[in-house]
Amino acid sequence: MPAADRVINVNVPPDMARNPPTNCRGIALMLSTLMRNATSAGIRTRAVGVTAGIVASAALMSGAGMATGDSSVTAGSGDVTAEETFTSRWATEHSEFTREQADRSYEAAQEEAAEAKRAEEAAEKKAAEKRAAEKKKSSWVAPIEDGYSLTATYGNSGDRWASSHSGQDFAVPTGTPVQAVHGGTVVKAGGNGGGDGPAYGNAVVIEHPDGTYSQYAHLDQVKVSPGESVKTGDRIALSGNTGNSSGPHLHFEIRTAPDFGTSVDPMAHLRGQGVEV
Numbered sequence: 207m208p209a210a211d212r213v214i215n216v217n218v219p220p221d222m223a224r225n226p227p228t229n230c231r232g233i234a235l236m237l238s239t240l241m242r243n244a245t246s247a248g249i250r251t252r253a254v255g256v257t258a259g260i261v262a263s264a265a266l267m268s269g270a271g272m273a274t275g276d277s278s279v280t281a282g283s284g285d286v287t288a289e290e291t292f293t294s295r296w297a298t299e300h301s302e303f304t305r306e307q308a309d310r311s312y313e314a315a316q317e318e319a320a321e322a323k324r325a326e327e328a329a330e331k332k333a334a335e336k337r338a339a340e341k342k343k344s345s346w347v348a349p350i351e352d353g354y355s356l357t358a359t360y361g362n363s364g365d366r367w368a369s370s371h372s373g374q375d376f377a378v379p380t381g382t383p384v385q386a387v388h389g390g391t392v393v394k395a396g397g398n399g400g401g402d403g404p405a406y407g408n409a410v411v412i413e414h415p416d417g418t419y420s421q422y423a424h425l426d427q428v429k430v431s432p433g434e435s436v437k438t439g440d441r442i443a444l445s446g447n448t449g450n451s452s453g454p455h456l457h458f459e460i461r462t463a464p465d466f467g468t469s470v471d472p473m474a475h476l477r478g479q480g481v482e483v
């Protein structure tokens with residue numbers, strides 16, 4: 207053991223001074239911090255390492271507290287002077303701490319903190335994925351996934367329509383999958399426009415939770431039935447050329463009620479929901 211001939215000043219961090227450690231890990235962390243501070247101040251010697259043990263031992267023996275604040279610790283003598291003292295509770299509960307033990311505990315605490323951080327990050331990632339999945343579930347899509355040409359638009363007038371065109375036409379080959387633009391409940395499905403009249407050929411109407419209805423017409427095959435629940439993107443039909451149609455295409459409407467005559471601009475509605483069409 208080195209001679210008790212030097213005094214080492216150690217600065218105890220204010221938060222540690224205010225809240226003295228009361229458990230094994232806390233004490234180890236404090237000792238390790240004190241030694242690291244001494245190292246950074248350039249005054250670390252073998253005596254410093256020994257001092258940590260002595261401080262703990264001395265406190266154990268005397269019942270006096272650990273030196274805190276800007277205080278002095280004299281190596282070798284076993285004397286501890288302090289302007290403030292920690293509670294002696296920890297000293298009576300624990301035996302000596304060596305520098306190695308302190309460092310090991312410090313590293314264990316660091317590892318525990320890193321593990322907690324990793325767990326927190328994993329939980330945040332999972333929550334983000336759940337939000338994305340929920341957003342996707344509530345999102346809207348185009349009635350044809352891709353490969354279509356937009357032909358007759360909403361509001362067009364022509365000899366095929368009694369007034370103006372009540373929907374948007376997507377030109378696609380017969381047999382192209384048609385998907386629900388949003389989740390909801392099928393309210394009409396089948397021939398005669400699902401009840402809206404022969405001009406629509408085979409058709410489907412879906413009621414959505416926001417109070418709108420989507421309609422799909424001139425279908426070759428209908429794959430759903432009234433009362434059925436559908437999710438965004440579910441395949442509900444194959445496109446065709448049935449009813450009053452001049453060529454294979456999907457006629458698509460957005461309505462404010464189930465029946466013909468309540469249509470609004472379907473493209474404006476889809477784009478308003480963030481759909482690129």
Ligand SMILES: [Zn+2]
Pocket residue numbers: 358371373374375456457458
């Ligand atoms: Zn049309």
